[in-house]
Amino acid sequence: MRKKLRAPVALAAAIVATASMVTPASANLSAFAPCGYDESTPVGQPEHRRDAKYHHCGDHTVSVQIQVDLATQPDYTFCTQRILTPHWYYLGSANAVNHAWYTGRLC
Numbered sequence: 001m002r003k004k005l006r007a008p009v010a011l012a013a014a015i016v017a018t019a020s021m022v023t024p025a026s027a028n029l030s031a032f033a034p035c036g037y038d039e040s041t042p043v044g045q046p047e048h049r050r051d052a053k054y055h056h057c058g059d060h061t062v063s064v065q066i067q068v069d070l071a072t073q074p075d076y077t078f079c080t081q082r083i084l085t086p087h088w089y090y091l092g093s094a095n096a097v098n099h100a101w102y103t104g105r106l107c
Helices: 002-019 027-030
Strands: 036-040 050-056 063-071 078-079 087-092 099-107
Touching: 036 099, 050 099, 087 099
Parallel strands: none
Antiparallel strands: 036 050, 050 087, 063 078, 063 099
């Protein structure tokens, strides 16, 4: 019986040890922010005035390429900035932007 309990106990100890490691405060903030394309209404604005944003949840110390699909204009790509904290990229009015996504390429 004791042999069967060792693996789960060791696994639980490893999870606790990993969870208690010191991480930057910015890493904790990204856990609450959705990744990828998002639409939201700015505080104090009417519901019909929605903003389109993109949040890349990968490694923030590298620059990655994001594709933006627009409703009536030609689509475009842009490179994120190399920053140490999670960052939202404002894309414009949600009426003008259909979607945005990470292309899988580095800049």
